Amino acid sequence: MEQQEFWNKKFSRDGYLYGKKPNTFIESCAGNFKKAHRFLCLGEGEGRNAIYFAKRGFEVAAIDASDIALKKLETFAKEEETYVKTRCVDLNEWIPKKKYGSIIASYLHMYKKDREALFEKIDSCLKEGGFFIGEFFSVNQLNYESGGPKDIDLLYTVDDFENFFPNCRKHKVEEVEIELDEGKGHRGKASVIRVIIQKN
Secondary structure, eight states: OHHHHHHHHHHTSSSOTTOSSOOHHHHHTGGGOOTTSEEEEETOTTOHHHHHHHHTTOEEEEEESOHHHHHHHHHHHHHTTOOOEEEEOOTTTOOOOSOEEEEEEESOOOOHHHHHHHHHHHHHHEEEEEEEEEEEEBGGGGGOOSSSOSOGGGSBOHHHHHTSOTTEEEEEEEEEEEEEEETTTEEEEEEEEEEEEEEO
16 A cells, blocks of 8 residues: 555654644534444545544544554544544545444645545445535645645645535535644745535
8 A cells, every 4th residue: 555655654763743633624523423324534644634623522433655654643533532443545446334423634734636536435334414515735835844745746735626526515625825834844934725524
């Protein structure tokens, strides 16, 4: 699993690369999520978002290609006296088998050629009325040094989201400049795409 090797190298260092606090934008959208529904974190890494919501009473599952990151997540969850169900799988090989009322992703690096298949999976496993919410590096992030890939095929445009999710309402799909403060991995000015998408 090529993705596993790449991310294991990143996550094998001491500490939590992107910190332990949840993504600010996703945290600000917490009112959209219902505790009665399953909650899924895609490309969740070391668990900062998953643990935030698990501590608040959500039934949370986290998927990531890095087994090292997920071990850190499990350690973090024990420290916080909470539980997150983890699954180590490349999202290109992920086959959803359950419906979720909430799906989130922060800085998910997915090659452009693979996005349509992933977006179709998200659409298919999102419950009616459920939300897909995320923050992603835009193609303009190449102008900044605050983190993220330097390969344009791993960066996003507004059209990447506008052109998909036909069964959903797009409450927000916008590109904004923000100040990142997420551990050592994301720090400084950044260009991001923020999305709030709801299944019809």
